[in-house]
Amino acid sequence: MTRLDPQPGERLDRSRQLSFTFRGRPVTAFAGDTFGSALFASGQRVFSRSFKYHRPRGLLCCSGGCANCMMTVDGTPNVRVCVEPVHEGARVEPQNVFGSLDRDFLSVVDRVGGPFTPVGFYYRTMIRPRRFWPYYERFLRNVAGLGRVDKHGARVHRYDTEHRAVDVLVIGGGRTGLRAAHDAAQRGEKVLVVDENPPRGHSDGFELVAPATAIGIYEGGLVPVDAGDVLLRVRAKRIVVATGTIDQPLVFPGNDLVGVMLPGGVRRLVREFALKPGERALVVAGDDRALECVGDLRAAGANVVDLVDLRERTPAAMSASGRRGRVETVTVDGKRFECDLVVASGAPQPAYSLLAQAGATVTYDAQRGIFVPTELPAGVEAVGRVTGDVGGHSGIPHASYGNGEAKCFVCICEDVTEKDLKRALAEGFDSLELAKRYTTVTMGPCQGRLCHLASSRLFARECEVDPAEIGTTTARPPWSPVKLGLLAGRGHEPAKRTSLHHRHMEADATMMWTGAWRRPHSYGDAAVEASNVHEAVGVIDVSTLGKLLVLGGDAAAFLERLYPNRFADLKQGRVRYGVLSTDAGRIIDDGTIARLGDDSFYVTTTSTGAEGVVEWFEWWNAVWHMDVEVFNVTGALAAVNVAGPRARELLGRLTSADVSPEGFKYLDARQAAVAGVTCLALRIGFVGELGYELHFPSVCAEYLWDTLLECGADLGAKPFGLEAQRILRLEKQHIIVGQDTDSESNALSANMPWIVKFDKDDFVGKWALAQVDEQGDRERLVGFEMQNGVVPLEGGQIVVDGRPAGRVTSARRSTKLAKSIGLAWVPPGLAQEDTRLEIRVDGRLEPARVRLRPFFDPEGERLRS
Amino acid sequence: MSFLLTCPNCGPRDVNEFAYAGEVTTRPSEPPDLRELTKYVYFRRNVAGVQREWWYHRFGCEIWFLADRDTRTNEVLGVELPVAAEPKAAPEPAIPDTPAV
Numbered sequence: 002m003t004r005l006d007p008q009p010g011e012r013l014d015r016s017r018q019l020s021f022t023f024r025g026r027p028v029t030a031f032a033g034d035t036f037g038s039a040l041f042a043s044g045q046r047v048f049s050r051s052f053k054y055h056r057p058r059g060l061l062c063c064s065g066g067c068a069n070c071m072m073t074v075d076g077t078p079n080v081r082v083c084v085e086p087v088h089e090g091a092r093v094e095p096q097n098v099f100g101s102l103d104r105d106f107l108s109v110v111d112r113v114g115g116p117f118t119p120v121g122f123y124y125r126t127m128i129r130p131r132r133f134w135p136y137y138e139r140f141l142r143n144v145a146g147l148g149r150v151d152k153h154g155a156r157v158h159r160y161d162t163e164h165r166a167v168d169v170l171v172i173g174g175g176r177t178g179l180r181a182a183h184d185a186a187q188r189g190e191k192v193l194v195v196d197e198n199p200p201r202g203h204s205d206g207f208e209l210v211a212p213a214t215a216i217g218i219y220e221g222g223l224v225p226v227d228a229g230d231v232l233l234r235v236r237a238k239r240i241v242v243a244t245g246t247i248d249q250p251l252v253f254p255g256n257d258l259v260g261v262m263l264p265g266g267v268r269r270l271v272r273e274f275a276l277k278p279g280e281r282a283l284v285v286a287g288d289d290r291a292l293e294c295v296g297d298l299r300a301a302g303a304n305v306v307d308l309v310d311l312r313e314r315t316p317a318a319m320s321a322s323g324r325r326g327r328v329e330t331v332t333v334d335g336k337r338f339e340c341d342l343v344v345a346s347g348a349p350q351p352a353y354s355l356l357a358q359a360g361a362t363v364t365y366d367a368q369r370g371i372f373v374p375t376e377l378p379a380g381v382e383a384v385g386r387v388t389g390d391v392g393g394h395s396g397i398p399h400a401s402y403g404n405g406e407a408k409c410f411v412c413i414c415e416d417v418t419e420k421d422l423k424r425a426l427a428e429g430f431d432s433l434e435l436a437k438r439y440t441t442v443t444m445g446p447c448q449g450r451l452c453h454l455a456s457s458r459l460f461a462r463e464c465e466v467d468p469a470e471i472g473t474t475t476a477r478p479p480w481s482p483v484k485l486g487l488l489a490g491r492g493h494e495p496a497k498r499t500s501l502h503h504r505h506m507e508a509d510a511t512m513m514w515t516g517a518w519r520r521p522h523s524y525g526d527a528a529v530e531a532s533n534v535h536e537a538v539g540v541i542d543v544s545t546l547g548k549l550l551v552l553g554g555d556a557a558a559f560l561e562r563l564y565p566n567r568f569a570d571l572k573q574g575r576v577r578y579g580v581l582s583t584d585a586g587r588i589i590d591d592g593t594i595a596r597l598g599d600d601s602f603y604v605t606t607t608s609t610g611a612e613g614v615v616e617w618f619e620w621w622n623a624v625w626h627m628d629v630e631v632f633n634v635t636g637a638l639a640a641v642n643v644a645g646p647r648a649r650e651l652l653g654r655l656t657s658a659d660v661s662p663e664g665f666k667y668l669d670a671r672q673a674a675v676a677g678v679t680c681l682a683l684r685i686g687f688v689g690e691l692g693y694e695l696h697f698p699s700v701c702a703e704y705l706w707d708t709l710l711e712c713g714a715d716l717g718a719k720p721f722g723l724e725a726q727r728i729l730r731l732e733k734q735h736i737i738v739g740q741d742t743d744s745e746s747n748a749l750s751a752n753m754p755w756i757v758k759f760d761k762d763d764f765v766g767k768w769a770l771a772q773v774d775e776q777g778d779r780e781r782l783v784g785f786e787m788q789n790g791v792v793p794l795e796g797g798q799i800v801v802d803g804r805p806a807g808r809v810t811s812a813r814r815s816t817k818l819a820k821s822i823g824l825a826w827v828p829p830g831l832a833q834e835d836t837r838l839e840i841r842v843d844g845r846l847e848p849a850r851v852r853l854r855p856f857f858d859p860e861g862e863r864l865r866s
Numbered sequence: 867m868s869f870l871l872t873c874p875n876c877g878p879r880d881v882n883e884f885a886y887a888g889e890v891t892t893r894p895s896e897p898p899d900l901r902e903l904t905k906y907v908y909f910r911r912n913v914a915g916v917q918r919e920w921w922y923h924r925f926g927c928e929i930w931f932l933a934d935r936d937t938r939t940n941e942v943l944g945v946e947l948p949v950a951a952e953p954k955a956a957p958e959p960a961i962p963d964t965p966a967v
Binding site: 164219220221223234236584585615616619620623624626768769771772 | 885
């Protein structure tokens with residue numbers, strides 16, 4: 002039996018049994034087992050097939066470091082089953098297997114592929130004949146990579162991010178780590194300990210998060226900790242690294258056979274999971290901790306056939322061989338042993354990666370044959386074995402025992418052999434960083450834990466230099482594999498809804514995104530909605546407009562400096578259109594500005610521009626220090642535009658205010674109670690018909706909306722959506738910032754020279770616009786009318802003499818005009834009324850004519866009516 | 867970037883709460899010629915060292931402030947609210963002799 006009698010300190014709770022399936026067959030486990038230990042107990046010895054050669058691989062480190070036990074658990078690939086606790090009903094499947102774990106047909110690569118599959122073989126042996134490359138590629142893509150992601154999988158986990166600030170963060174909950182935590186807690190410091198293993202015992206005076214992995218030390222001492230479904234972003238005044246050491250595999254022929262293990266793995270199997278790792282064991286080790294496994298093996302009833310203490314003698318030759326991937330014999334210095342378990346490790350390597358990421362210097366210690374961290378950055382400490390102090394001296398094995406016959410793996414994750422590394426050197430990849438990229442040594446799932454030291458030492462031996470000269474490769478986060486879902490955090494898709502959102506839903510509107518806003522695209526037929534605005538009256542929800550109050554003694558002067566046109570002379574109760582420019586002259590936003598009083602203005606912005614405009618205003622005032630306050634009231638107020646020839650009649654029914662053409666003129670702003678709701682009514686006309694834009698507290702939105710539609714039912718009042726609005730505004734050649742303008746557009750070239758007042762003292766953008774005025778535009782925004790009725794795509798090309806010369810920014814079919822119309826940027830030479838343009842539509846060139854004036858109501862008679 | 871930045875209002879916060887708006891520039895006080903305008907609008911000193919720059923506490927108190935940050939280490943030497951006079955950029959850098967727009 003593999004499972005032993007209860008061991009002192011085992012993790013198992015033998016009173017509780019769990020079951021899961023492996024390849025569809027049931028496996029039982031005790032509570033406390035990992036999938037790996039339960040499978041081992043059930044007799045499973047081959048846990049995976051190797052990356053490239055598909056060689057059988059078994060448990061090696063048994064501590065979540067190597068790639069040997071990666072399987073797919075409940076559809077999640079690359080789970081290290083040796084550390085993944087069993088849960089009831091789990092489905093476990095092997096991965097990277099073509100066939101079964103015991104018979105993988107791709108293992109043919111291992112037997113015959115040697116000479117054909119050197120490092121980088123896919124770049125040189127699979128390129129001819131060239132026309133076959135798609136087939137090669139399909140094959141390679143199929144066999145390459147580890148694990149498969151379920152392409153149709155849905156998000157099932159909720160990942161979260163948590164910010165933590167502590168005095169001391171201790172990474173590693175071993176003996177020294179806990180002592181450091183305890184000491185700091187005694188001094189009254191707030192301490193957080195993270196450890197990779199499940200917690201045992203209690204923590205006293207400090208917080209222990211386990212199992213959890215610190216995945217890196219980033220700038221500013223930020224340590225992200227993978228705690229399962231939560232990513233802790235920990236900031237500590239002091240970081241104590243107590244990550245210990247990592248057993249290093251020896252490099253000898255057959256060192257990847259199933260049955261070759263590291264001492265720590267043996268210790269865990271015996272002590273924590275009460276498992277007998279093998280019957281006949283050979284131990285090669287070089288330090289006290291590693292040699293403890295001899296006692297463990299004996300306690301488990303295994304026969305230790307020989308023990309090689311590297312401190313006493315370093316073998317000159319060593320190799321292992323076996324059948325079907327399982328170790329059967331080991332030869333050390335000519336002596337042959339029959340065994341099914343080889344525990345082999347060199348000097349334990351400090352797990353310095355986190356320290357190196359934080360900026361520590363790492364140097365090679367020739368005495369001990371390992372890399373040790375030396376100079377540590379401020380705020381970071383190392384305690385325990387990670388400092389390189391592993392108690393006494395340790396024996397140093399040969400860099401490699403390769404004999405040129407069997408494969409001798411330097412990097413077990415990526416199947417990189419000693420021969421591959423030598424070949425890379427011979428080809429001129431003579432720096433460790435280059436050789437790493439070429440051979441992929443240290444780039445596998447273990448991230449160099451088990452192969453960095455070995456590859457450096459081998460490299461040094463082949464180059465005949467000191468390993469200190471070879472140095473280390475750069476340590477970068479993440480130090481442990483981390484799920485992308487954890488880094489992405491919770492799935493947010495923030496949406497802003499207006500206070501009329503539910504009315505739109507009830508009316509079956511098709512909704513669309515405009516920035517973060519959800520807006521009705523149409524309520525059925527946009528063309529009909531547009532016609533209704535022309536013939537009767539329509540209402541549209543424009544609550545998404547940015548709405549700012551600009552108050553203060555300098556308010557007028559402030560706006561005067563920000564906008565190219567004049568505001569000092571704007572009379573109370575009047576509205577003016579404004580375009581915001583940068584000092585480079587570029588248009589950033591537009592909107593209307595109403596003067597409410599001497600010192601108060603009501604400014605609207607584009608739907609997506611509110612926050613940006615507030616920032617822009619505040620920024621300039623941080624420099625100017627004018628007597629101005631800017632309040633963003635976008636969310637507090639709803640807005641509805643009532644537009645159409647019968648808009649006045651509708652409004653007249655709901656308010657006692659004077660809505661006569663004389664009493665409420667075009668570009669007037671009035672306070673008015675509409676159906677009892679206090680509104681700021683602006684007489685403006687983005688859609689080109691007589692229109693009133695009502696701004697009012699958003700709590701009243703549904704009431705006012707319903708009232709407008711009910712009272713106007715006999716007048717034909719109907720809601721219209723964004724699509725109808727876009728048709729209507731295009732008929733008037735009104736621009737939409739961001740749609741018809743881009744980061745290069747300025748007010749002059751966008752055909753609004755009337756808005757730029759060069760006689761003003763100064764305004765943001767004046768100098769740049771003056772340059773444009775002097776030197777001329779590079780392009781001009783013009784309207785166009787298609788000659789044959791087709792509607793070009795937005796972004797479509799304007800073609801002159803066969804070359805692209807401009808682009809379409811907006812195009813729609815206008816039912817009212819029975820024409821296809823649009824706006825486009827064209828070279829200034831073409832910006833003449835009636836110029837013939839050619840526009841590419843579906844690959845054909847279609848004729849169009851330039852129109853510089855609004856297509857509909859060019860004199861604005863309906864607007865002003 | 868993962869350092870902490872101290873908002874003059876709110877104290878030290880994660881840098882992700884802030885919007886960065888580049889180094890402090892000086893807006894010409896007189897109408898500039900094309901070269902001066904181009905320099906003001908497009909050229910930045912882009913120093914490797916301590917730089918005076920604009921930050922906005924976008925996901926916080928929404929205030930603009932100035933910070934002196936070492937661009938090599940992201941060490942922030944100090945922050946302050948802008949004072950009434952226009953903030954001065956550090957001494958004139960040498961502008962390469964490149965053609966204007």
